[in-house]
Amino acid sequence: MSVTQNAPATHASAKPVTLFGPDFPFPFDDWIAHPDGLGVLPSHCHGQEVAIVGAGMAGMVAAYELMKLGLKPVIYEASKMGGRLRSQHFEGAQGVVAELGGMRFPVSSTAFYHYVNQLGLQTQPFPNPLTPASGSTVVDLEGKTYYAESLADLPPLFREVAQAWAEALEKDARFSEVQAAIKARDVATLKHIWNDLIPKWDDRTFYDFVASSDAFKRLSFQHREVFGQVGFGTGGWDSDFPNSMLEILRVVMTNCDENQRLIVGGADQVPHGLWELAPAKPVHWPAGTTLASLHGGATRAGVARIARAPNGQLAVTDRWGDTREYAAVLTTCQSWLLTTQIDCEESLFSQKMWMALDRTRYMQSSKTFVMVDRPFWKDKDPETGRDLMSMTLTDRLTRGTYLFDNGPDKPAVICLSYAWMGDALKMLPQPVEKRVKLALDALKKIYPKVDIASHIIGDPICVSWEADPHFLGAFKGALPGHYRYNQRMYAHFVQKTMPAEQRGIFIAGDDVSWTPAWVEGAVQTSLNAVWGIVHHLGGHTHASNPGPGDVFDTLGPIALPD
Template identity: 30%
Template sequence: MSPDPAAPPACDLQPDFPFDYAAHLAGERRLGRLPDSALGAPVAVVGAGGAGLCAAYELLRLGCRPVLYEAESCPDGPGGRRLGGRMHSLRLDPADSAVVELGCMRFPDSARLLFHYADRFGLSTVPFRENYAHPTTPVTVWDVDGQSHRVRTLADLRSRHEGFRRAHTRWLAALERAGLPALRRAVADRDRAQVRRRWSALVRGYEQWTFHRFLRDPEGAGMSEEEARLLATAGIGPAAWDCFFGMGMVDLLRLLLASDGAVLHRFPDGVSALAEQFWACRTTGPGGRGTSLEEVNSGAPHPAVTAIEVPGDPRRGVVVHDADGGRARYAAAVFTPQLDLLETTVRLSAAAGGPDPLGPRLRRAVRSVTYWAAAKTALVLDEPFWEGTDLDGVTLTDRLPRAAYTSDFGPPRGPGGRRAVLDLSFTWSFDAMKIAASSLQERVDAFVRELAAIHPDSAERLRQAAANAPAVTVSWAEEPNFRGIARFSQPGEYRFQYDLFHQCLKDRDGRCPVPGEPANALFLAGDDTSWSPGWLDHALATGINAAWGVMTLLGGRGDPDAPGPGDLLTHPDYRPLPPDELDAP
């Protein structure tokens, strides 16, 4: 939605741990320095998504030899492996300019770490067609209860629908009472003591609340059920959120902090370009020699990991087994895929009778991660036939498609190429599960039927496009190596997120800050371990955390004048709120 110029900006720091990762790596700064004896140390990085690639890239700059493993396949990827994880851009033909973003598709301008790497790699972005973001988005159509409302901005919708205006007014007043605008101002002012105080109060106040409770409870927004339904169907951020009613309110606040008031961007060539640059872009190690992840991995990631043996002595590293029968020992391992895989696909075991690699608290946290389904179905078209119609922008509806987007990628790359994408549907949670068992054709038929009813003037051309254009779809909960697109917590899961975030910030003896956890050379990273899930920027930050932990384990040190994430973990202005303080006044 269009940002209010008078409002504080979206937060570029995660309020649970307000460390400025982008500033820490500004210019050519590295995380620190390894002793000569650790230079060239092999480190296994499992998963070539955002967190894994970022960890591997920073480890390479430190002087390690990061060895990447990846389970996803792609005919055009290096060695038949697909880079990027949820950074999954699909170009059907080399002549197409059109790209279907099957995973990550929009990025708030608050994502300073993401843009640090985009700038480093020479990648540009353009504004994303988000709902109510006029003039980037020519029109947003809000269709609810069989009635369509054509608007340009959120202010238009407020002026034309009294029920929504009442709901939205209550919503803004509730956020003001909760202190969210003041928290944003504290982040913008870099007043970390205020950030810690205000955010801790929000966590204590709402950790047991769902989003729905906040909307309905008199101590929250105090809405009627009808007002809550209208607000959440119209969308109060980058989604139509009644499907998120069961999400923990604290995670909802984190989502708002990162995006509300931000300008959202996209990568014209697809976000997969960022993954490809992490892989191929040459950098220098501490000795000044140029190299790349592609070079140190001999042109391709290793295959899927099937098992990891973790000795109780961190000095003995880890042993990684892969799907091709390979077995190799590393000084450390960084595991970045969905943590569900540690229960279903990847066997994590002790070595030589040592302790379980994850103690009781972290085992409980891994088993308690809540993943959310998401699904997308799109048509790839020769031309943007919707120009000048009510379909030219974003459609939000209470019908099956829930959210539809149109995109024009400009002139094709070659003769016969396609330039336009119509996302027929992008859904989350139970909305995504409704069509999980449907075939691609069944999905297209159902979405086209509903969108044609919402946009009768475009109905015939929409049907023709669906009959002739190629279609693609994904249900992330059905993808074996993902089993959901992202982790979003439910009430009561703060303590699990606290433990997962702290696991990788180990000391030089391999000891984890979580009480009772064994010392070893295994580090967990990825979106699951981030305080703010779903955003690529925060997944990248977990890769930096893991690289810092590995550096420390190998005897490295950061710059005394620029302390790293692990150095500040117990600082009162940075320290995440411990779970045993949740109930404190």
């Protein structure tokens, strides 16, 4: 149901599970760490401008790597740098943040941690349920409350659910075989198994996988219900029940839902850090050059239009009407924005690509945070000797409640509620104060002796990603039958067979990746785009360090017939 969290493993350690595939088993972590670099551009391209739409993690990684190669990225941002790595500081409290977007990062995200380590950022275990970092966990279902410090402390029903899930993965998805191939980076075996699983599970939902498995068939409906409410690893997964089972298999097979860490001081330090980071040996640019210095300290405004100019260049117009032309453009915004917020000329993508971009399905997500005077939940109940309050999973409105201890000399933070889909939509029309009250009322039924409100200081912080016009949702959740759409989007960076009018514009982001909602997908697709832009401009990779496009014909994801 949950696992112990460890420090981030390196590729050189005892063959860890990483986000190596399974759809495209390319070693992105090795590629970006190779001493020969990511490629070479013709000298006449040095200093040439390329447009990056969006200053989230995908945009910042691509901009940073392209700058290292001698290009001048021009970053456009309509909202806030960092995208969905959005760490909002509580007023008056240094380093005390609410992580409105990405907040937990599995150590299997080795390409992401490459940049975290470059920036020297501190991480620590995320307080997920039933992990040492949380101390204790309370599971509240159907009005009954269970206190636990490990899975063994919960009633047998919960262990039966965890065992059934493990058995279903093994029998119906060859879980251990896939993980062994990932650990060994055995490309042939991994592709053979995964390519066999794709047509079996693309058309079937997560719930279908659970309900049809022999492991769960032997059990009651209540077992499936408990699985949906409190789930495995990070909590309940019933919000994902309509998704394609392939989405879930990728998460668990690459350990996305295990060994997660947080960035001390805020996850947005990673994209902000890349903005200020000077590469050790930049091509063309003088030592000390940063993305910030190339931009004069600020990104350009958001993009209003992308079109093909008469001279064949790509014309990008910002929201104030300024138009500039580029040989290449990378869009890292969520794909729906290419039809809602950005007037994107239709001929830039094929109709099949437009189908994929428009049919991407986004999941809703809401969070409600409060700052409290201290980590009071660590106080012991004099009657039971237990923590006053715990990381909480429940079927009530709050769903998931997380507790963040910033140290004895700092205020603490409670994520009162973290909910998805229907549960998130219940919060959508509510003002901040009503969201907090609803959450406190629900938690009062679980902790009747705890006065949470008496500890709250400052103003609450909330988010509903589906209400933000620059996002329209939190992250992708592919439905059955969406594999073909994802394959088209992911493979788009290899443009050698495309007509000329569709070349030069690239897409990246976690919604383009195979692992939506996980920052590693944003990083990997941005690196794909770096390869694509370099080759579009006449450059190439080093023979000693081939890139993703060089091996895509042999390692790339299979294309199911239309």
